[in-house]
Amino acid sequence: MTVTLADVAARARVSPATVSRVLNGNYPVAASTRERVLLAVRELDYVPNGPASSLAAATSDLVGVLVNDIADPFFGIMAGAAQSAIGEGAGGRGGAEKLAVVCNTGGSPERELTYLTLLQRQRAAAVILMGGSLEDPEHLAATSGKLARLTEAGTRVVLCGRPPVPGDTGAAVLVFDNRAGARLLTEHLLALGHRRIGYVAGPADRTTTRHRLEGHRQALAAAGVPEGPTVHGPYDRRSGHEATAGLLARDPDLTAVVAANDTVALGVCAALRERGLSIPGDVSVAGFDDLPFSVDAVPALTTVRLPLHAAGARAGRLATGAEELPPGGPAVVPVELVLRGSTGAPRG
Amino acid sequence: MTVTLADVAARARVSPATVSRVLNGNYPVAASTRERVLLAVRELDYVPNGPASSLAAATSDLVGVLVNDIADPFFGIMAGAAQSAIGEGAGGRGGAEKLAVVCNTGGSPERELTYLTLLQRQRAAAVILMGGSLEDPEHLAATSGKLARLTEAGTRVVLCGRPPVPGDTGAAVLVFDNRAGARLLTEHLLALGHRRIGYVAGPADRTTTRHRLEGHRQALAAAGVPEGPTVHGPYDRRSGHEATAGLLARDPDLTAVVAANDTVALGVCAALRERGLSIPGDVSVAGFDDLPFSVDAVPALTTVRLPLHAAGARAGRLATGAEELPPGGPAVVPVELVLRGSTGAPRG
DNA sequence: ACCCCGATAGAAAGCGCTTTCTGTCACGGA
DNA sequence: TCCGTGACAGAAAGCGCTTTCTATCGGGGT
Structure with missing residues (x-):
């Protein structure tokens, strides 16, 4: 079947523990040993089993980005910027790259909750919610609870372009003015x-x-x-x-x-x-x-x-922890009036 | 800490095995027992640990959608349609919903391979690659190898709007004419x-x-x-x-x-x-x-x-296995000329 | 020459779930 | 009355990693 860490260990004539340490680089390993292990990894074309890592380490490198409409460039631009920022942040556990994934809620509150649950199942490292939300109290309460649950479980939560939900959910909030x-x-x-x-x-x-x-x-x-x-x-x-x-x-x-x-x-x-x-x-x-x-x-x-690009990138950094928000409520992102040809003085 | 299946089992006074069976619904469980378990699940607000499930079951419900530029509506529309189709397909293992995630490669071949590896790590159920690719032979060979590896590992591979890669990778291919x-x-x-x-x-x-x-x-x-x-x-x-x-x-x-x-x-x-x-x-x-x-x-x-929407939706169905492609090379999606005001007869 | 210590590496115990393999029980047929 | 037979449910063995805890070894301090 697929190559496992144990196979690599056997080939490199070391223990599985050592292979794990080499791969995650968070423990001293002699240079020669490291080389041997990396060689074996390459020779066997070993790809670690993500679920197994996540299970054992109790975290994953998934970052969810929820958007209202993926076909709308408004969200596309923000999500793209966030994804880049997250990718560049690189280092996670052992420098493992984070997998930023965008999920399209279509503006439906149910789908939004479904995705949040799915991400909770995956023990996502972070979740970014982009775009305005419904103001229905019931939905807000459900969302609030879900986000609180996520935060408790160690998932970082970022709201980008959406006001804070009621209750202290521990989310980082970025709102457009x-x-x-x-x-x-x-x-x-x-x-x-x-x-x-x-x-x-x-x-x-x-x-x-x-x-x-x-x-x-x-x-x-x-x-x-x-x-x-x-x-x-x-x-x-x-x-x-x-x-x-x-x-x-x-x-x-x-x-x-x-x-x-x-x-x-x-x-x-x-x-x-x-x-x-x-x-x-x-x-x-x-x-x-x-x-x-x-x-x-x-x-x-x-x-x-x-500033969609800038805001998205910032949300990405907040999600990876590369940036912290100063305490004291949401960070307000300034907007700018752009005058062009479609407005002018009325006739007469 | 977080609620585990064992907690639910204890509360419902059944074995963990039974809880698992209720949740995945692939084994006879007495109605009364099922009720008891579901009640406990609700009371404890239990959310299964995805990585653990994936590890034990050796599959996950992730579907990756790779796009060249998420800020471009061209991809947004296709990806959105695919995501909807995948969500609607519902049933996966035990009716678990699939998590369709879109990954932005930015047109970079390296990022594309990185994402493929990441998805391979996650033991994704399927991968959809959207949009044209680079024609560099070296990159094509690398991609081809990666896709073959994914297919071997049981991940369904769909190419949408991109020609087949050399070598028989077992991918379902949809190309625009x-x-x-x-x-x-x-x-x-x-x-x-x-x-x-x-x-x-x-x-x-x-x-x-x-x-x-x-x-x-x-x-x-x-x-x-x-x-x-x-x-x-x-x-x-x-x-x-x-x-x-x-x-x-x-x-x-x-x-x-x-x-x-x-x-x-x-x-x-x-x-x-x-x-x-x-x-x-x-x-x-x-x-x-x-x-x-x-x-x-x-x-x-x-x-x-x-027909971006239709093609994206079809790619989604191919990814979930809701639709099969007839054998014999790529399915060609027809396109249509739309005449509007920007073209006319030249002067003179 | 002896001991303690830093630097490495291995053993082994899980992480939370799925699934095979075994029961256990109540029932109907003989 | 006895046993075969379903229908359920539990025990337990992993899935492939991470991470403590422990062992080993070569030196330097005294």
């Missing part, structure tokens, strides 16, 4: 002179959706401008496309639309164009996230840039 | 009257790049039209943006540009616009893949649609 971003964006539109601003929000009940909406409202309130029509929908172009009709029906004199994210904004733009409205001549459009394609949209999208 | 797609696209441009067609190809040495280029050349040859300038680069918008200058320098009278994929095409469009060239008035542009944003480009991109 969505409120500030949305506020900046709306202030920009107000400064341009817009007074009738529509809003295509993300799915209701999601933290990210709520925060962005709150920032938007804060800016409006501060300026004494009444809130325009709001429509909720998923984070896809279709949502933006369909929502646009609803928005215009509720206020035909809209001069600007803020979208839940850039993908949605693209849908909004398409719908406006189909109605013969020009951007930003007739209606200004703004997105959120600054995904790679946003600069190539026509006109290029004004948006709020989230 | 890239040649035919590129041929159709170029034939379309030729039919519109284009005779000077530039080509922004993907990274040299990649199977996908070569196949698309071959299809392009076949069409040109069949029509007796000389090949235009070609530039190679990565699959990102920047590559398309930069390549455009080179293409125009080599042939200022270009009337059409074929891009390696839609993302690159976006970069090409941006560069053309910056030079004051209209699309498709002055230059037609075509992409490849039909990613979600392509329909919202301005003008909307003419492209070759790959």
Whole structure:
């Protein structure tokens, strides 16, 4: 069958213990012995049995990265950055590389819990949850319990782009300043002179959706401008496309639309164009996230840039323990307003 | 510490063996006993130790999905579909759900081999490799050996969108008909009257790049039209943006540009616009893949649609064994030409 | 010359589960 | 009444590692 550590030991004429020590490098072994063992490893093409190691050592080198939608570059970029950071961190037990794996929850709370359980079974070294979560109290409680359990078992937990769950779960938390971003964006539109601003929000009940909406409202309130029509929908172009009709029906004199994210904004733009409205001549459009394609949209999208790459990498480092978060609540990641061609002063 | 199977057994007043049998459901257990065990499991919030199970049973429920670039929706869509298919397949040993994990190789052959070794260590149930590979003979040989080793060890291997590696590795192979797609696209441009067609190809040495280029050349040859300038680069918008200058320098009278994929095409469009060239008035542009944003480009991109979702899902089913491939070489996935606004007849 | 010590290496006891091999028991047929 | 026969359940032997605990050996201190 497969080559085991014992085979290597026999071939190198040493005890299994010695082979283990050579491989994990956490114990003095004479250079000559080490050479002999490594030679045997190469000759036999030995690959250690991961489950056996994990069982005996009571830890594994698996790091789980949970994302809401793997097909969305928003998550792809963050997850990729995290995975790189984790890979580079290299050293784990005995310098063994960590296996960063990304799991796609599809935004479903059940699947999220399932994956957490699966990772708990695997005794994962760390778990990173990326992206906003549902705000349903029941789900939050379940998640909170699960995360606490994981932390207890020695699994590091990192939340990236998601607010802390209730209860002290011992998780490291990184949140984007969505409120500030949305506020900046709306202030920009107000400064341009817009007074009738529509809003295509993300799915209701999601933290990210709520925060962005709150920032938007804060800016409006501060300026004494009444809130325009709001429509909720998923984070896809279709949502933006369909929502646009609803928005215009509720206020035909809209001069600007803020979208839940850039993908949605693209849908909004398409719908406006189909109605013969020009951007930003007739209606200004703004997105959120600054995904790679946003600069190539026509006109290029004004948006709020989230440092996805940096945040993902940081989450990765937190997961491997290469970085520690200062105590005292979540670390807030600043966001930045990016002005481009899709917003301008309203006509007249 | 953590709850073990023995704890559950004690609480349910049965032997560990019985608990195991209840959990894996592959042996007759009296209903009353089963109830008692399940109750104890719930009361203690028992989560089985994955490594221990894997060790004892000599298999795990991990399925690895290797992708070249997780931030690219091309891979995100396929990987997401595969993950769903695998999750739905449910039943594994004892109906245990499989953990589909995606690993980002970043297109690096070394990382790819590293991940394969890591998955081999974990005694993964299956491995799916997505996307074109390097054509370097040495790397192919190494990969081939690794895959053969995995297959021997009982891991199912699926190649999705990548040609078979040399040697009989026992892998199930799904390939996109890239040649035919590129041929159709170029034939379309030729039919519109284009005779000077530039080509922004993907990274040299990649199977996908070569196949698309071959299809392009076949069409040109069949029509007796000389090949235009070609530039190679990565699959990102920047590559398309930069390549455009080179293409125009080599042939200022270009009337059409074929891009390696839609993302690159976006970069090409941006560069053309910056030079004051209209699309498709002055230059037609075509992409490849039909990613979600392509329909919202301005003008909307003419492209070759790959059934990414369907192919990913099928790869997932092949990985779980829910579907078998008919013998006789790789299954060829058909592609489809999608005509949109970015291509038109050349001026004059 | 004796002893203690540092540097290595081996023996062996698990890690928590699966699974074969043995029971044990209640029952129906003879 | 006795025994064969299912239907269950327990005992125990690993799965392939890690890691204490223990043994060995060659020196340097006194």
